[in-house]
Amino acid sequence: MALKLDVDHPNYPKGMEFDLDGIGAKNGSSVEVTADMEQAFLSKNGKSIKEIYGHSKIVKVSGTSELKEVK
Amino acid sequence: MPAGLGGGGKVGIAHETVMGTYVAPTIFVPILSESLKYTEEKYYSEQIRQQTIVSDVKSGYYHAEGDIKLEVDPTNMPLWLHASRHTPSFAAGVYTYVPSSAGSASTAAGVTSPKTLSITVVRNNVVFGYTGCTVGGFEFMIEDGVLKCTMNVLGIAEAVQATPSPVWVAADLLGADAHRVYLAASAAAPTFSAVDINFNGFTFRMNYNAEAQNRIHAERSASYVSFGITEAEVESELDFLDRTDYDNFVGNTQRAIKLESTNGGATFAACTSGIALQANRVSYDAYDIGLEGMGDLIMAGFTGRMIGIAAGDAYSIKVKSPTTIT
Numbered sequence: 001m002a003l004k005l006d007v008d009h010p011n012y013p014k015g016m017e018f019d020l021d022g023i024g025a026k027n028g029s030s031v032e033v034t035a036d037m038e039q040a041f042l043s044k045n046g047k048s049i050k051e052i053y054g055h056s057k058i059v060k061v062s063g064t065s066e067l068k069e070v071k
Numbered sequence: 072m073p074a075g076l077g078g079g080g081k082v083g084i085a086h087e088t089v090m091g092t093y094v095a096p097t098i099f100v101p102i103l104s105e106s107l108k109y110t111e112e113k114y115y116s117e118q119i120r121q122q123t124i125v126s127d128v129k130s131g132y133y134h135a136e137g138d139i140k141l142e143v144d145p146t147n148m149p150l151w152l153h154a155s156r157h158t159p160s161f162a163a164g165v166y167t168y169v170p171s172s173a174g175s176a177s178t179a180a181g182v183t184s185p186k187t188l189s190i191t192v193v194r195n196n197v198v199f200g201y202t203g204c205t206v207g208g209f210e211f212m213i214e215d216g217v218l219k220c221t222m223n224v225l226g227i228a229e230a231v232q233a234t235p236s237p238v239w240v241a242a243d244l245l246g247a248d249a250h251r252v253y254l255a256a257s258a259a260a261p262t263f264s265a266v267d268i269n270f271n272g273f274t275f276r277m278n279y280n281a282e283a284q285n286r287i288h289a290e291r292s293a294s295y296v297s298f299g300i301t302e303a304e305v306e307s308e309l310d311f312l313d314r315t316d317y318d319n320f321v322g323n324t325q326r327a328i329k330l331e332s333t334n335g336g337a338t339f340a341a342c343t344s345g346i347a348l349q350a351n352r353v354s355y356d357a358y359d360i361g362l363e364g365m366g367d368l369i370m371a372g373f374t375g376r377m378i379g380i381a382a383g384d385a386y387s388i389k390v391k392s393p394t395t396i397t
Contacts, residue, residue, distance in 0.1 A: 007238070010395065011097065011394050012240065012393060017241060018238050019238075019241075020237070021239075047234075055236065056236035
């Protein structure tokens with residue numbers, strides 16, 4: 001199962017659109033992250049989605065990364 | 072780590088539960104610039120010991136202080152206004168802030184009024200966490216047609232924190248088609264009627280004379296931030312057409328002034344998001360008119376000081392915002 005981001009921000013209305021460092025999401029809903037989106041996020045931020053949002057109170061990260069490790 | 076650009080930085084804020092205890096940011100605020108800095112007075116020992124250079128140094132008391140400049144956005148403006156010397160209220164979708172002149176000597180009293188902020192600044196991927204922060208002064212101004220605000224921020228401490236997880240919302244800026252200025256006779260609830268179309272610029276500023284207070288408590292960080300006299304002013308320039316307001320200056324006749332800046336230019340009452348800056352009793356401190364040059368328009372420049380008014384407030388700031396403050 002690909003990475004999934006569930007967004008729930010208590011200060012903003014449901015349906016408000018967010019930019020999660022390059023990934024679009026709506027408050028109160030979830031977004032599935034494709035491998036391309038993960039790669040773009042990593043290129044932009046230098047860190048993985050789990051590293052950036054793994055400890056967030058607003059964005060819950062579940063699933064597993066679809067990025068293949070290059071050795 | 073390679074050198075970084077300002078554009079890669081970010082600022083996040085959170086209201087604190089306990090004044091001075093760091094809270095990771097949940098609101099991320101686009102800014103134009105910031106200059107928050109660790110401010111310390113070191114102690115240099117001037118012991119007399121057969122030398123003419125100081126012989127030792129001890130770390131001194133410190134606090135954090137600096138300015139944050141941003142484009143006014145009704146989405147996040149209430150969070151800053153809650154963290155200042157105001158009495159906030161919320162009704163019918165509108166946050167209202169009036170000066171809490173009867174109280175709020177400092178941020179030490181607690182976290183309800185005023186709240187304090189944890190402000191997280193990331194500069195070149197390095198995280199600075201400022202705690203116990205309050206806004207000691209606001210300067211709202213129309214610049215290049217856009218309503219902007221410079222805030223003087225004071226905090227009691229700074230420490231490294233975990234990299235924050237940013238959640239950005241779309242900007243809701245207030246541009247040239249958003250603003251209306253009104254003038255009226257001074258009153259606790261002034262009756263504003265026609266829009267005054269002669270203003271060229273508008274500045275609305277409050278200075279709470281905030282100062283970090285260091286007390287003896289086996290730490291170097293500040294204990295709290297105190298407030299002094301509230302000094303509030305309106306400043307502008309407008310086409311000089313008649314003597315009416317010049318005579319008001321000479322005769323010390325007080326006026327009321329309001330700026331409404333709303334999304335789409337609707338009236339504040341009809342808008343979905345916007346801000347209204349209203350001074351209910353303004354005494355002109357200066358009202359300057361001159362013939363500046365052969366090709367120059369004849370303008371009047373004024374500064375007006377806001378003063379208290381019976382059964383009302385010297386000023387109010389109202390914000391229609393989608394944001395919920397808990």
